[in-house]
Amino acid sequence: MNTAILEKYNVPVPRYTSYPPANYFTDSFTSADYESAIDGSNTACPDHISFYLHMPFCRSLCHYCGCNAYAMQKPDAVENYIRAVHAEIDLVIKRLDPKRKIAQIHYGGGTPTALPARYLRELNAHLLSAFECIERPEIAIECHPGYADEVYWEELTAAGFNRFSLGIQDFDENVLKAVNRKPALLPVQEIIHFLKAHGAKVNMDFIYGLPYQTADSFANTISRAVALEPDRLVTFSYAHVPGIYKRQLMLEKAGLPLSTEKSRMYTEACAVLASARYKSIGMDHFVKPDDELYEALVNGKLHRNFQGYCTRRTTGQVYAFGVTGISQLSDAYCQNTKSIPEYIERTGKGELPVSKGYKLSREEQITREVIETLMCNYSIDWRSLSERLVLPVRELQQTIGYDETQMRQFEEDGLIEYNQHKLKITTDGRLFVRNVAASMDLLMRSTDKVFSKPV
Incomplete structure (x- = not known):
């Protein structure tokens, strides 16, 4: 891969094994x-x-x-x-x-x-x-x-x-x-x-x-x-x-x-x-x-x-x-305590050992579907996704902050191919699919969270 492209996109971004991370x-x-x-x-x-x-x-x-x-x-x-x-x-x-x-x-x-x-x-x-x-x-x-x-x-x-x-x-x-x-x-x-x-x-x-x-x-x-x-x-x-x-x-x-x-x-x-x-x-x-x-x-x-x-x-x-286990439900995530003694004590009292979690808004559920589709399939068919979510394409893209200028830059750098109906990660771009996903994540517009680099 071109060294300049590697350096440009090898920046901290979420792994997106879940959304939000x-x-x-x-x-x-x-x-x-x-x-x-x-x-x-x-x-x-x-x-x-x-x-x-x-x-x-x-x-x-x-x-x-x-x-x-x-x-x-x-x-x-x-x-x-x-x-x-x-x-x-x-x-x-x-x-x-x-x-x-x-x-x-x-x-x-x-x-x-x-x-x-x-x-x-x-x-x-x-x-x-x-x-x-x-x-x-x-x-x-x-x-x-x-x-x-x-x-x-x-x-x-x-x-x-x-x-x-x-x-x-x-x-x-x-x-x-x-x-x-x-x-x-x-x-x-x-x-x-x-x-x-x-x-x-x-x-x-x-x-x-x-x-x-x-x-x-x-x-x-x-x-x-x-x-x-x-x-x-x-x-x-x-x-x-x-x-x-x-x-x-x-x-x-x-x-x-x-x-x-x-x-x-x-x-x-x-x-x-x-x-x-x-x-x-x-x-x-x-x-x-x-x-x-x-x-x-x-x-x-x-x-x-x-x-x-x-x-x-x-x-x-x-x-x-178990300790630190993360449940992934339709509209919520829940993580158990990291402490083994606390885990044993709370379950012994008949209490679910919850430490933290996250309730997803409707907009975040939509974003999760978009990012998951891209991360798994290296492509998004906007019309098909629109039908699955029962949401017009324009409204769907507005919800995730879809940025045409950013997409054009990804295309110029060889990471994607796209048109109004479909976005596809190129073979060379697969290493940086996380970067493309992050561009459609409004939470990344202002975050203090720590992430790893793609490479």
């Missing part, structure tokens, strides 16, 4: 507000249910991590936490319409696989006993392969999981050592073979922009990955925000690659994946041509929620459990 949530949002939002969600769209469970414990903390993670605690403390999660589940599901169906269950962290598998099995059973599921629901778990042996993988498949995201990050052990991450305990090829033999889908997750990585070394890592034929492969851009996550300062001692080199990591990884016939989805996902995510992208119907990219078939309103 989580740093807009306020502590004026209460447990009563969340209860009201849950009640209202039963008659809103989407109708399906997605459950997210946050397991915050890690056996060791990776220096790059921007997740809400905590060092592993003693067995009795972990058991108290799991008991509190069950209590929170009971508080929420009693407010949900029992005729609704589960489309997704997703475990994140932290490191869910740092816990004994029996806890995960019991939590799945709790949720699945309360509701029916859609056909082919996705029951997914994020896995650190550094500590899981053959018996543990067997226990996870027996617990009902049918999608596994393996957090490989890099095959280069010098990189893993620099970021304080343990490599896989078993050969990754054996893990994938075992999981696929049990009928599961396998994702492989990688991070680029870490110490000791180069465009050539990361391309080699991705080449090794595609040879293992995962169903999906994810290349996350490392977000360096040490002002928020102090442990990231450790990476500065080892040295971080320049943004130009990081950009090359992305483009060369994309080339490797394209040659292996993987299709690009959104900002960072790559899937096989027969994946339903790619079919949704081709049809302009790709969607995402806090669980990640999904189709309209599998998407649901998200009800989150």
Whole structure:
């Protein structure tokens, strides 16, 4: 990419995994507000249910991590936490319409696989006993392969999981050592073979922009990955925000690659994946041509929620459990407390452990739909979106502060192609889709929030 364009647009902008981003949530949002939002969600769209469970414990903390993670605690403390999660589940599901169906269950962290598998099995059973599921629901778990042996993988498949995201990050052990991450305990090829033999889908997750990585070394890592034929492969851009996550300062001692080199990591990884016939989805996902995510992208119907990219078939309103879990309902977000002791105490009292949240205005719901459509599908058909929102195109664009001058600048810089009916991100512009989205976000016109750079 042209260096001048790279420098021009490599500025802090939201990731837009939600709209508004989580740093807009306020502590004026209460447990009563969340209860009201849950009640209202039963008659809103989407109708399906997605459950997210946050397991915050890690056996060791990776220096790059921007997740809400905590060092592993003693067995009795972990058991108290799991008991509190069950209590929170009971508080929420009693407010949900029992005729609704589960489309997704997703475990994140932290490191869910740092816990004994029996806890995960019991939590799945709790949720699945309360509701029916859609056909082919996705029951997914994020896995650190550094500590899981053959018996543990067997226990996870027996617990009902049918999608596994393996957090490989890099095959280069010098990189893993620099970021304080343990490599896989078993050969990754054996893990994938075992999981696929049990009928599961396998994702492989990688991070680029870490110490000791180069465009050539990361391309080699991705080449090794595609040879293992995962169903999906994810290349996350490392977000360096040490002002928020102090442990990231450790990476500065080892040295971080320049943004130009990081950009090359992305483009060369994309080339490797394209040659292996993987299709690009959104900002960072790559899937096989027969994946339903790619079919949704081709049809302009790709969607995402806090669980990640999904189709309209599998998407649901998200009800989150555990510390820092974020629920994503039709007109509200709600985040739980970050304190494990407070979480256990409040759920023990029969209280939803809300810390903060956000109630979306009608205008913000419209903006969310516009930005989500662009981020997922790399395009917006204004007439189609107008029909879905039951809003004239002109009024729709006025609501989001659509700026013709800005669009013309994006087009001149090669980021988009557009006319009065459609806006499309170019192949070169995909790296900066966040910048284009931010131009249609009125909250960005005057904000003091901190965001990461695209590259």
